[in-house]
Amino acid sequence: MTSRTKTQALRLNTYAAKRDFKRTPEPPPTRGTARNKSQSHIFVVQHHIARRDHFDLRLEIDGTLKSWAVTRGPSALPGTRRLAVRTEDHPLDYASFEGVIPEKSYGAGTVMLWDHGTWSGASDKEMLHNLTQGHLKFTLHGARIRGRWALVRMGHEGQRENWLLVKDRDAYAEDDDSLAARYSTSVVSGRSMDEIAEGRASYRQASSSRKTTSLLKFIPPMLCTLADKVPEGRDWLYEMKYDGYRTELITGNGAARLFTRNGHDWTDRFPDIAEAAATIPPAILDGEVVVFDAHGLSDFGALAAALGSGPKAPMTFIAFDVLRTGKRDVRGQSLSKRKAHLDTLLATFGKPELIRIAPTLQGSGPKLLERIAKSGGEGIIAKRAGSTYRSGRSKSWLKIKAIAREDAVVIGFTPSSAGRPFASLAVAQSDGDRLRYWGRVGTGFSARTDNELGAKLSRLVRPSPPEGLEGLDLVPKKVRWVAPELRIAVQHRGKTVNGLLRAARYVGLREDLSSGKSHRSSLRGSPVPSPSRQTVSRDTKVPLTHGSRVIFPKVGLTKRDLADYYAEAADLILPHLENRPISVVRAPDGIDGETFFQRHPMKAMKAGIIRVPDPAKSHPDYMALDGSPGLATVVQFGGIELHGWGARLPDLNAPDRMVFDLDPDGEVSFATVRDSAFLVKEVLSSAGLKSFAMATGGKGVHVVVPLNRTQTWDDISGFASGLARRLAKLEPGSFVATASKSRRKGRIFIDWLRNKAMATAIVPYSVRARDVASIACPVSWSALKDLESAKPYTVETIRLSSRQPWAGYFNVDQAIAPRALEMMTS
Template sequence: MAGLGPYLDKRDFGATPEPSADGTPSRLGLRYSMQNHDATRLHWDLRLEWGGVLLSWAVTRGPSLDPAEKRLAVRTEDHPLSYLTFEGQIPKGHYGAGTVMLWDLGWWQPLEPAARGLSKGHLKFRLHGQRMTGDWNLIRMKGKTADAKRENWLLVKIDDEAAQQRDPVARYKTSASSGRSFAAIKADKPAALPDHRGTLPRHQPVQLATLTEDLADAATHWHELKLDGYRAQVALGAGGPRIFTRAGHDWTDRFADLLPALRGVPCKSALLDGEIVAGAGLQGFGTLQDAIKAGGPFRYVAFDLLQLDGRDLMALPLTKRRTALEKLFRPLPPMGALTLSPVIHGPADEAFSMICGAGGEGLIAKRTDAAYRGGRSRDWLKIKCRRQGEFLIVGWQKSDSRGRPFASLVLAEQRAGGLVYLGKVGSGFDDEMMADLARRMAPLARKTAPVEAPRREVSGVTWIAPKLVARIDYAETTAQGRLRHAVFLGLQTDKPTPKQATSPPVPLDRPTLAGIALSSGDRVIFQTPRLTKAGLAEYYLAAAPLMLPELANRPLSLLRLPDGMAGERFFQKHPGKGFPDALKVQDIEDAEGSATPYAYVTDAAGIVGAVQMGTVEFHIWGARRDRLDRPDRLVFDLDPDEGLGFAATRRAALDLRDRLTGLGLASWAMLSGGKGIHIIVPLRRQASWDTVKLFSRGVAMLAAGSQPERFTAEMSKVKRKGRIFIDWLRNERGATAIAPFSVRARPGAPVACPISWDELARIRKASAFSTRQALDRGWADVVPPPPQHLTAPVIEALDRALSEMSRARD
């Protein structure tokens, strides 16, 4: 039950206010909503974003937080992504007539591979909603129903912190977005968002922690986790909520995803202090930057309460402020968008070691009897996780200050593939140390760089031979492999050669390929065959010469699976901060003249850089970046209905090849790595997108009209039953198709592989080639024809064929 055909077929969009547009997939995370639908029978509609649509279940009695309760959830037709936030009145006499309330909204996270769970009938997932949180099971019931098309599932709460709370069905009777009741929605009354009635508090100078080396005395302090996010004060009151940065800037619009949850805090007014982190199971400052661009998801971790209902609490000791904060948060959904910072009572040595071992930031120690005071003091102490290593000095940056021989040193490390650039260190020197370093570096000067590094980062650097080894203290390594908060400790004079400088600046699972340092290289992306992130990067490095002729200098869409097949997946067209420099960016104007950044690659480093960011699949535009208005390839994707075998698709590919040949166009074929076959026609860059799109549509209509029992040119799943959809929609500006030799994010890690027309008869499935087989065969005997003109005679030949088909049908 996939695709929007059933949804579109059941609705008259001239009468119903329901959305007809597909909507845009989320760039970060998977969205979720629950709609309360007062139709013939009151029920709750669960929507989970997956595969470009909203998977939908009608939960007849609503969700229950009691793990012993099993609620019937009837699988319904997939809905468009734009339905996620729909709220309104469906007119009488139309499908689903009644009132739809947006009852909950948020994000969801598969706890096991979602595709496998949906196929097997057991989907285990976590919700990060305003009202629904925690872990859940959707279990498909066995046996046939009275309606053969109906799938009955059970929605069951998993026993966790969010279980056994107050019944959400009885508790929440109004919209999660507008605060309206069914009656108000039916009458189309203006939104009535719940307000905090008290005076909106003003931003207060934030309390800051003093950096120290040691953990605090457990008799006078407790410890909290040092979070990797944005420090934020939240003001609740009339005209709120408002979200302020540490400096007092109003960033409410940037974190609007949190506002519905904040409106639910039960008080007249309050001023909270805490940290905003990336939510929905995500973490890390780099991920938070991506979340800000994508509009969420976020989580607010509160650790202090400065004002409540007009009362100033800042003079109270921390213990009393915390008690008030916990009482304020007690009615809120556990594990939701608003949470409390965990407190470590007693000795924190073991917790600190565990946090640092896991790559965490460190701990904050807080004096339990102290008042809240703006500014930095020793009432709050910051204990950071630190690391040390030995790295090669490969250059120095000139200083603008008189008397200083240099501003910073350039660092690198010797690894299996050669020297790897690690950034710079600009602190930890005294005058004597700097003079000694300058004296040692002078005779080692060289004109060329001994290491590859981004030009903008090393502009003006004086390079030296990599002979000096520096002992460096640092906090962590960034996703780009740079040392963060590096401090120079001294020269390691007993280790003068590059081969001896082996202390890794990053965990041992960070190999370097094509100059890109891979984080979490041992993370398993595919279980069978077992393929790690490093293994995937090694495949793409080896496949780069095969891919680049078709891949290079095209705008890309990247299918990212940061946590492998078991985690979330999302398409990303627009690269954000944190992407390696090797993955290049070009601003492209849309139809409205707005410029948007798109990723492209020119070499193997760009491909590996995309893998470092979690990319599994590469999808390419049909045009090169130097002539975006002129496509250079025509693609037909043969997408068979679920019940058809590959033999039918194989015959269809040969038939379509012959039809194109009859129109004067030569083509080559590629197994998609999924279910179908792509037929590609190389084009000379003369025809416009409109011409190419109309021509490809005409070819698909010709095939479908000539043999309607075999083909359809319409995307609708209903029209595709027992047929092959000739997907011609990939031939419009901005559309993409899978790149040759791209791995597919499907079980078995199959590869989209070019094949010759002669060998097609021997192929038994579209996912026939593994990564190893793809590398072994390469392009084999496949020789793509030279670019061809989409000339007037070719177009006229298609018009004649369409006219003849029309006359024959008449």
């Protein structure tokens, strides 16, 4: 035994002396688990109902768990001081203890694992020193408790050593005192205190004791191809399109496991479904886990909240196919026969609130889609009745999204810098004599409609908005107002949290409506035939060759899949790309082949490509994209990533954004990057600048500051450089402001160099050339708190229809204040 382990054993003498390990299920003391220096230190919070109800905070320091009994539990409200009485050291194994300590034993009562995770902030040696000094500072990375905390010793009261537990003011601070009361179940088993006291086994414990190794193996799922219209005929079966998580349920031997479409085991995320499914005979079922709203529609937002820290709405597994029953592989049978097997398999299952079969919809496909659109549903799935089950994307299964149609009043337009009569139309919803701003319509126009509408708009220009217009604060400042006399038909894919139309597309001019009267169509629009298909290659008439070429081998995504993604994401990406020169990362043979960072367009790149003359007149033309055709051309020529300049045409010397790229060394945890992003946000906020966060899809986070194009590159670059250098000077152990690889070791490089003329940064919603096809994804600051990596979404997992994390981004009108500029550049 080394001197260190002897010391650890001595620290556990008090723990051992107080317990009879023949009576209590608590773990006996050990020598302390040997840990690799690179491993993170653990912490645990256990809710303990004994003689007094309290919470035990335990921090791993030098091989044992230093422990404090916290009355009333931790509080995330800064300034709230919770009494924390120091107790004896506990062994590391205690971090996994949950159960009942019997009567007449020390600490008799029920113990729940309320939270667990890791902590950071200092070494063992420093923490031991600080412990003797009576002041500990640390950062917790748990499921429920996060951010910076402090333990401060008050003194001794008899044999008691009293401390105070205090939450620091940071991004995880809260404005109320509800943290401890908010969670009443175990973070590990999901059980309540009563269930633990009654000895009810958690599903996780029960299933782990069974022979789950005998379960059938995961099979990659069959995937739908996006289509623009519903196929008709007797050979097609129709199902509702659900908005949830595609899931494979594998049952057998009294156990069950649930897997994501990429084969990740999510059984612990769906414990109620897994527990219920354990009674199903051996099988592999394909389906979707959803949460239903009050109207019986699947609600992805509610599902995401239920899987996170939000309200725990009940989840349901919707089964729509079966791949195996017992030892029988039925994938080679027709869909109709597989559905019959599914009916037989679940005929006696008695918990439809947890597991149910997706009903086959009866009737005409187009009329079914019309009904679904009117009810607010996602869309429809069409499947060939005779199709066999083949892993991967197939045209035997089609998904058709419901597209709502509405009539809107044109109240203005945004000017175009590309020579068009306008860039987009600002529209309003009309209800009697009331008008409310409804958003912008920026796609669906042809050269003919451009000219036709442009002529009409020019005659209606006025200096002010329509009288009584509601939602005026949501209208972009660059909108030019017109008299509200034109009515147009638009298609859209729902509404944002602000009530604005999402992905609105121009359909036509409503000349049948009198210009002197307001008109409002029904709130639930009906689907109309799309004037063009939804995949980029078809929507824009740009041919897509070699569509089946696999671009991302690890996840099996093809060139066609990439094209489909950019088609669906176009309405989110294009506002960031409009008139912005770009560079493209190309991988014509897939990401495992050679890649190119291309700044100039190839001669054959024509559709949707704007050629941008070099401002210095010393290089070939650069390029910008003109709408969806440009995206299609990029994909056709092997493009994956889109990197944009920091300015837009026509004035490339007037930056419209500032980007801070927090680029961590490989040793830095994402939690540290995340906390650093909030620090940059705070510094920017103190300078009067609003900022937005983006998970880059790589390793780091971008903090993006929209600007009103009134300052120069020297101003922006000077400010960004000054901020980065000040933070590096303030916290030299955490940050560097230079690109040197050697100086970056163990730190975060605050990359401010993107704030120079012609420098680029990844565009929001761009795919990354990474093995999982991750997305550079904008996130709200509140959502960033919960992210566990810089790759929260991939092409396969992102839900574009429900995303509005940067609400108000394009309405921000700000510049760096002279005083802030002077301070950062001095």
